[in-house]
Amino acid sequence: MSTKPEICDIYKSPKKDEMYLYVRKTEGLTRVPEALLTMFGRPRHYVTLLLTPERKLARAEAPKVLAEIGEKGFYLQMPPAREDYMLDLFRPDESKYQQGGGE
Template sequence: MSQKPEVCNIYKSLKKDEMYLYVRKAEGFSRVPPVLLSMFGTPKLFGTLLLTPEKKLARADVALVLSDIAEKGFYLQMPPPREDYMLDLYRPDESKYQ
């Protein structure tokens, strides 16, 4: 089954840096669980986008985004994992070089 294009609103979380919520523009938050919205915080509109199977997204697989929106009514993009080596920059001693 081929995926159909979706016009989506993308919301940025004000509680968690680099967390985004994709929803169908026509449905809004009607299918997003209240507990998720509570955890997400007040959504701030980041943009509106026509998602197609051919579209490339920076940090998400468009096929998964379209699939989740069709099945669940939303797609939650989590922040990328923190790199351990970046934490080493803040160590005050020489152990970061071992």
């Protein structure tokens, strides 16, 4: 399991908020499976950085990201899980806007 520093390109998904692909800059997206790219959408370059095992990332552990890039050629960062009550705020539920009572 290699966790040597890598210069990484990070791509943002246009389809899913807070979904990112980390890849080696020298390889780009060449090792990312076509099915994943289809699901991900056309990758939008977000940032290039030197990723070291000690680097702090917001939603991933750098050693795990480096290991997966070494093994698979990419690391997919999924969006954070949403709480169920937060999802209810965005569901179109017409019943909550209707007045009760038999008019």
